[in-house]
Amino acid sequence: MANLQLGKLLAVALIALLSVSDVACNHRTFSRKQLEADGKDVGDDPVISVRREKVKDAMLHAWTSYEKYAWGFDQLQPQTMNGVNSFGGLGVTIVDALDTLFIMGLDEQFQRARDWVATSVNFNINYNASVFETTIRMVGGLLSAYDLSGDKVFLEKATDIADRLLPAWNTPSGINYNSINLATGDAHNYPSANGNSILAEVGTTQLEFIALSQRTNDPKYQEKVEKVIEVLHKNFPADGLLPIYINPQTGMPSPSIITFGAEGDSFYEYLLKVWIQGNKTQAVEVYREMWETSMSGLQSLVRESTPSAYAYICEKNGNTLIDQMNELACFASGMLALGSSGFDPQKAKTILLLSEEIGKTCYNFYQMTQTKLAGEDYIFTPRQDMSLDNPYNLMRPETVESLFYLWRFTGNKMYQDWGWDIFQAFEKNSRLETGYVGLTDVNTGAKDNLMQSFFLAETLKYLYLLFSPPSVIPLDEWVFNTEAHPLKIVSRLTSGESLSKSVHVLPTGLGGRKQGSTGHN
Numbered sequence: 001m002a003n004l005q006l007g008k009l010l011a012v013a014l015i016a017l018l019s020v021s022d023v024a025c026n027h028r029t030f031s032r033k034q035l036e037a038d039g040k041d042v043g044d045d046p047v048i049s050v051r052r053e054k055v056k057d058a059m060l061h062a063w064t065s066y067e068k069y070a071w072g073f074d075q076l077q078p079q080t081m082n083g084v085n086s087f088g089g090l091g092v093t094i095v096d097a098l099d100t101l102f103i104m105g106l107d108e109q110f111q112r113a114r115d116w117v118a119t120s121v122n123f124n125i126n127y128n129a130s131v132f133e134t135t136i137r138m139v140g141g142l143l144s145a146y147d148l149s150g151d152k153v154f155l156e157k158a159t160d161i162a163d164r165l166l167p168a169w170n171t172p173s174g175i176n177y178n179s180i181n182l183a184t185g186d187a188h189n190y191p192s193a194n195g196n197s198i199l200a201e202v203g204t205t206q207l208e209f210i211a212l213s214q215r216t217n218d219p220k221y222q223e224k225v226e227k228v229i230e231v232l233h234k235n236f237p238a239d240g241l242l243p244i245y246i247n248p249q250t251g252m253p254s255p256s257i258i259t260f261g262a263e264g265d266s267f268y269e270y271l272l273k274v275w276i277q278g279n280k281t282q283a284v285e286v287y288r289e290m291w292e293t294s295m296s297g298l299q300s301l302v303r304e305s306t307p308s309a310y311a312y313i314c315e316k317n318g319n320t321l322i323d324q325m326n327e328l329a330c331f332a333s334g335m336l337a338l339g340s341s342g343f344d345p346q347k348a349k350t351i352l353l354l355s356e357e358i359g360k361t362c363y364n365f366y367q368m369t370q371t372k373l374a375g376e377d378y379i380f381t382p383r384q385d386m387s388l389d390n391p392y393n394l395m396r397p398e399t400v401e402s403l404f405y406l407w408r409f410t411g412n413k414m415y416q417d418w419g420w421d422i423f424q425a426f427e428k429n430s431r432l433e434t435g436y437v438g439l440t441d442v443n444t445g446a447k448d449n450l451m452q453s454f455f456l457a458e459t460l461k462y463l464y465l466l467f468s469p470p471s472v473i474p475l476d477e478w479v480f481n482t483e484a485h486p487l488k489i490v491s492r493l494t495s496g497e498s499l500s501k502s503v504h505v506l507p508t509g510l511g512g513r514k515q516g517s518t519g520h521n
């Protein structure tokens, strides 16, 4: 009997091993040569190729500056030419940049980053880490590097850090705490949220943890993060708009604002993306239903400015709409474009139109300032359209992310031109000899001293892809996490099903040709 059990266990382990190596084998079918070949397909316009090369140069400059002055630190401070450990010392810029380096063909740089991850990354740190930031940047970055390269060291490291985060889900409701000590596993919430968990932080781990379960054949990661959605589903309001605070003891929403900006944003993004990651099957239908409900809610928050009729997404406090929008909420334009094709044709058109209108507003957030870079927040006043409410710029990605989706889903080259305008403004105002910095004031051009890791992970990646053919990271084969790390879409793991059966990577590699010229999925 004992032998039989042991035999069974060994068989399961063997299947798991085969499945994981199957994943890696499929990855090895992709090479940089293939990407370069894909990059030359369907009439690659020379102007666009030049733009792509300029973005690649920018990435090289950002990376080289980081390597020179801040190697191993979380982020680079270009003005003082040193590193800073803003995330406890996990080498966040290295991990966040891995897939961008890979996609751009910066092979030597990728190799050095890979070797650092293999030999020097240390997660055993007595540091209270943000579960959200660590998941989207570290787990997401490592899994994406694994999916692109097939190198198992990335999967091992992703598993290590995810295991350290897991105790954060041990709460009475299953809604995770937002912070956890990476060495001790002690978890808690931020005092500023009065003991509550933050919506975007509990609803933005699903893609990464589901992907990890698929790739390790271990359901425990998926189970934890899907339980969160189950709990939120039970208390889901009719308009699909949850406030930003959720009580981790009861799983109930706590009175607080509703927003598609900070602390709400990527919860809505992940409802859609888990549906896409799950191959839009019955098993993930509830995610699409929740997302569609939330999108009706979003539509109820949309207003038009006067006199110029810019569409914007209000925030909501109780029953009161607040006419303000964070630049962070600009991701919503891209999300609507990505989700539009799942509606019937008439509704799809309306949603895509809304996506384009919000994209136009966000582009204007940039165009209306002296530096042509957007500030952090805008307010809308009757007869005065929009005005800047918070003048700093962190080199955030949301608007160029949306321009990338808009271009893929409409094929309209205007969006490439808009992205190019934004890129040139970064070059003019944010580029120093020693890296790229944000601005403390988008009108005076005053600079800060930080090169955010998401500038390399997201802003430059989306710009590069905006100037690459849609066959590079096709949207029917890959889904981007909220930190722009593309994860390969594989078969959905359904409960009760043997995990090993459901781990199948689509065999097309990084660049595929299934997608049409505009990239509709």
Ligand code: DMJ
Pocket: 136, 266, 328, 396, 397, 398, 454, 458, 482, 483, 484
């Ligand atoms: C990134 O870490 C992610 O895009 C997140 O969803 C929001 N904030 C930053 C970029 O602005």
